[in-house]
Amino acid sequence: MIISDYKMALASIRSARWRSSLTMLGIIIGISSVVTIASLGEGLKKQVSEQINQLGGNVLTIRSGNVVSKNSDGSVASVNPLALFSASTLTDQDVASIQKLDGVSAVAPMSLITNSIGYEDREMNNVYVVSSTPDLNVVLQDKVNFGAFFIPEDTNENYAVIGTSIAEELFGGVNPVGQTFTISGTNFLVRGVHEPFQAGVLSTIGIDLNYSIIIPPATGKRISENRAQIAQILVQVSDQKRLDVVLLELQHELRTNHKGQNNFTILKQEELANVSDDIINAATAVISGIAAISLIVGGIGIMNTLLVSVSERTREIGIRKAVGATNRQILRQFLMEGLVLSLVGGVVGIALAVAGNFLLRIYTDFRPVITPSIILIALGTAVTIGVIFAVMPALQAARKHPIEALRNE
Amino acid sequence: MAVIELQEVSKLYGFGDATTLALDEVDLHIETGEFVAIMGPSGSGKTTLLNIIGLLDKPTHGEYVLDTRYVSRLRSGQQARARRDKIGFVFQSANLLPRLNVLENVALPLAYKGTLPVRRLKLASDMLERVGLRDKEYFYPKHLSGGQIQRVAIARALINNPTIIIADEPTGNLDSGNSKIVMELLSEIHRSGNTVVMVTHNPELTRYANRLLYMHDGTIVGDEKTKLGEVAKGIKNVYFTDESSVEEHLAHGVATIMREVPPKELSSKKPKLPKAQTKKPRTRKRSYKRSKK
Incomplete structure (x- = not known):
């Protein structure tokens, strides 16, 4: 029917x-x-x-200053933009003490050195030159497409790992690995090229990795004449289940380092995602x-x-x-x-x-x-x-x- | 055995002053295998009677026994099922659903019965064979002549093997040739044992019936057995009268008639009007033919 x-x-x-x-x-x-x-x-x-998750769910980001204040339930209550312009409160001592913590598998401090680079007669002013340790490669889950990331022994070498957009725009069709370019007048050798990252501003990493140049930490300090500040520290936790425990330990450790001051922010990927x-x-x-x-x-x-x-x-x-x-x-x-x-x-x-x-x-x-x-x-x-x-x-x-x-x- | 038994069946329409008495305590027995023709002027209650017999309408008072079952107080769903299983309809016009082809039209009652599609189309096809229209199975109603449409309607009426076939002026829209074909078909169905109840205005068609009912003002005023093949004689003797003359009507207008025709009482004490009156000497003769206008 x-x-x-x-x-x-x-x-x-x-x-x-x-x-x-x-x-x-x-x-x-x-x-x-x-x-x-x-x-x-x-x-x-x-x-x-x-x-958000390009870093993986087991990565915590520590930022200088109190960028956001939170309610008791952990939700974001307000944003404090001035914190972005203050001098960084994160130090090498923080990095060292985080490294000693249990359950932390990688610590990558990131310092922003400059925004301009040159190659032959070309110049790019919209890039992020970031100094970081080889641990960054671990945190980024080894996304090097050509060449390789620098190793701990290269800490004072003029090596650079560049983002895919820079490779395309600065070097054109040429394979950039092994090429040299200049940062603040110093020659740098391209060690590796990252594969394309999802472009976006919502990631806790805060920068577009396709427009980033990663250089070793000592080199960064050298070419910035020691003025480089640690803008953020990426901390990879070995066991995601222990993320919250590690977060508390981190908080405690940093407060001790910062003389009991809460002048830093720890962000979880999932918070942003939620x-x-x-x-x-x-x-x-x-x-x-x-x-x-x-x-x-x-x-x-x-x-x-x-x-x-x-x-x-x-x-x-x-x-x-x-x-x-x-x-x-x-x-x-x-x-x-x-x-x-x-x-x-x-x-x-x-x-x-x-x-x-x-x-x-x-x-x-x-x-x-x-x-x-x-x-x-x-x-x-x-x-x-x-x-x-x-x-x-x-x-x-x-x-x-x-x-x-x-x-x- | 009476297949249809009406016991003091009345039908009222409307409310208050506008109440009309369409059927007035009608008693009627129809035996299995009868071919009953119902005649009478417009407004005499033939169609109302047919609707009640066909379970399309319920009587206001009285009882209706169809095939030994009291059916006048059935709920609408039960009534529909009784209609589906016991009764086949042939209307005057627009009998078929225009969007269905002939085969589907004939199979329609089976669809409501829940017969499976293949089987019902097979049965419908066989039935079309019986009315001689098998070659028109996949035609749509708009491609058929009036006579063919009525034959399809008869096939549809027969498909459920009903107890009675009800035909409301089945030849009303047909020329004499097609009328004859349709009536022969109904006659054949009657001969094969079916009960047929037919309303008609055409006295010629009474030759197919073996019983004639004549209705007037909601009452059966004439009921005669007739001979198959002959036009009923009795219809010529059925007249009804009023006392005044045409001249008076012309002089005084409708008011005169209104005075003379007393309003019917609609209570249980209804006046026994018809049979006595019909036998009175007549001053003015009006045959049923007038109502054909």
């Missing part, structure tokens, strides 16, 4: 092609916009979490909600079409009842019609959203992701709307008195 209901619904929808397609348009627009927005949100979440997920989820929900209003409009369209259909087909309802259709069977027939309208609308809407996603991926930086749950929710919403808005016309059809329906020509 359900199959014949479905066939009847299709036949009736086909017989009023224009009206049905216009009706479906409401659902199509609604579903495709909701799906697109949800997939944009999902894509954004994925992009952000990739950026905060960003919450923000994106909220934004997605709000925008999807607005888009969902169009679904309600689409639903009203379905109701309208079905009401017209019911009154046009009064005679048909009469004949059906005369040959033995019960009220429930008539009800089901019209509900099915609403269902088919909304389901077809939903499927077309999703197809449109998929096509839209391809275009977005090709022409914009967005990376929307359609997950099975988005599709299921979208179809579920479409079907629910179709059925809900079909109830009234279907009831009207079912309640028609057979004689009055038959009298209708």
Whole structure:
């Protein structure tokens, strides 16, 4: 019976092609916009979490100063931008004492030396020249694509590991490994080139590694004439389960070093990830909600079409009842019609959203992701709307008195 | 055995002053295998009677026993199922669903019964063979002539092997040639043992029936057994009258008639109007034919 209901619904929808397609348009627009927005949100979440997690979940970042103040539950209460401009409170002594801690597998202090480099007659001023220890390579999970990272013995050598964007922009097509370039007038040899990193600002590492040049620590001090300050320390914990324990120990150690002052901030990757997920989820929900209003409009369209259909087909309802259709069977027939309208609308809407996603991926930086749950929710919403808005016309059809329906020509 | 038994069945429409008495305590027995023709002027209650017999409507008062089962107080779902299993309808026009082909139209009652698609199409095909339209199975109603449509409707009415076939002016929209074909088909169905109840305005068609009911003002005023193949004689003797003359009507307008025709009492003490009146000497004769206008 359900199959014949479905066939009847299709036949009736086909017989009023224009009206049905216009009706479906409401659902199509609604579903495709909701799906697109949800997939944009999902894509954004994925992009952000990739950026955040490029260091791995077992890395803590220690920053100088109190960049953010937190509530008692650990959530970020406010941001203190001035802390970024103060002299760094992190010292080599901090690095040394962190290294001694149990469960710490790598400590990479990072100092920002300068922003300009030169190669032949070219110059780049938008780069980060960072001095750090070979432990940085461990923290970054050995992402050197060509050449190699420098080793502890190279601490005073003029070696550099450069980001992929620098390799492309400064050296063009030439393989930069073994080439020399200048930082503050000093020649440096390219030891290695990093593979491309997910570009992003939300990472706790704070800099774009594609535009970074990593040099050994002693070299950094030398060329900055000892003015280099430790901007942040990346600490890799050997066992992620002990992250919180190590964090507490770190806090204690640093407070001791800093004479009981809390003039540093320790950031966890997942905290950032949670905060960003919450923000994106909220934004997605709000925008999807607005888009969902169009679904309600689409639903009203379905109701309208079905009401017209019911009154046009009064005679048909009469004949059906005369040959033995019960009220429930008539009800089901019209509900099915609403269902088919909304389901077809939903499927077309999703197809449109998929096509839209391809275009977005090709022409914009967005990376929307359609997950099975988005599709299921979208179809579920479409079907629910179709059925809900079909109830009234279907009831009207079912309640028609057979004689009055038959009298209708 | 009576397949249809109406016991003092009345049907009222409307409320208050606008109440109309469409059927007035009708008693009727129809035996299995009868071909009953119902005649009468417009508004005489033929169609109301047919609707009640066909379970499309419920009587306001009285009982209806269909095939030994009391059916007048059934809930609408049960009524629909009884209609599906016991009754086949042939209407005057627009009998078929335009969006379904002939085969699907004939199979429709089986669909509501829950018969599987392959089987119901097979049964429908066999039934179309019986009405001589197997070659039109995949045609749509708009491609058929009026006579063919009525034959498809008859096939549909027969598909559930119903106890009675109800035909409401089945030839009303047909020319004489097609009328004859449709009536021959109904007659054949009757000969094979089915009960047929048919409303008609055409006295010629009474030759297919073996019983004629004549209705007036919601009452059966004439009930005669007729001979198959002959036009019923009795219908010519059924008249009804009013006392005033045409001249008076012309002089005083509708008000005169209104005075003379007392309003019917709708309580249980209903006036026994028809049979006595029909036998009165007539001052003005109006045959059923007038109502054809």
